[in-house]
Amino acid sequence: MKKKILKILAFILAMGLIIGVLVVSNAMNGNPVSKFMANRASAKYVDEVIKPQFPDYADSIVQGETFYSFKDGYYHTRYTSTKSEDFYFNTMWNHGKIHDTSGNITNGWNTLSRLNDEFNLVIESIMEAEMPYEFDMLGGDLISDTEGLRDFTLDMELDIHNPPVMSNMFVYIYDTEQTWERVADLLLECKGIMDAHDIPMGQYTCVVRMPKDPSGERTNYDSIGIYDFPAEMIEDREDLPQILEEFHKKWEEDFDK
16 A cells, blocks of 8 residues: 555656756747748738738748747747848737837838947957957947938948947957056057948947956956947047046946936
8 A cells, every 4th residue: 555655656646756857848849830830820910911011021021930039939930031131120929919129121121230249240350450459349330310310221231430320439448557658559559440441430439348267267357448438529638537437427327326
């Protein structure tokens, strides 16, 4: 009798473990039935809603794989176009409800994202070639509000010498000299390189961080620098370090508000 009870308890425990694994797996990866339903609903939605909105691209839309995102609980399906690298969107389905990100095509966000990647690569390659430092981070960003995005067109080319929106350069280097004089020198150096390449920048972020230890780890997190400093304020003048320090104090005050 005792053995029988133990067998029953072992069976119940095993079933509980199996059910638990299935529940966790479903929460992390979704389930095949819902994935099938999401895939079918997405294709129908694109045919009936998306394609009529973009008749010039309707025949070029390609459906990708449907996958479950445990972060938002939706089944996502990716769509691209054979005619345009900026034409892409996702549909998100959950329990019969579906929405999409095709608005990023018309509002210029997809185009800005691509141009931003291209801009960053150009700035990064120039700075790595011309600045003899160990970098923590470096690159460039294109910054735009909603109004600026309206001028973007699908697949427009990047004019590095005339960016379509305001540009920002960011450089983080390692150096033991933690002074505003060092930041000023770095800022002037960055602007000089950009001017030499005829690349206009609207803002500069220049930060000097303490170097890593011999093992390659950061143990001292001290740093000094300026963020989003307007290019028109950069002048090679004796009091530039003081100007940067005051700008940083104001930046910190605004950041903490």
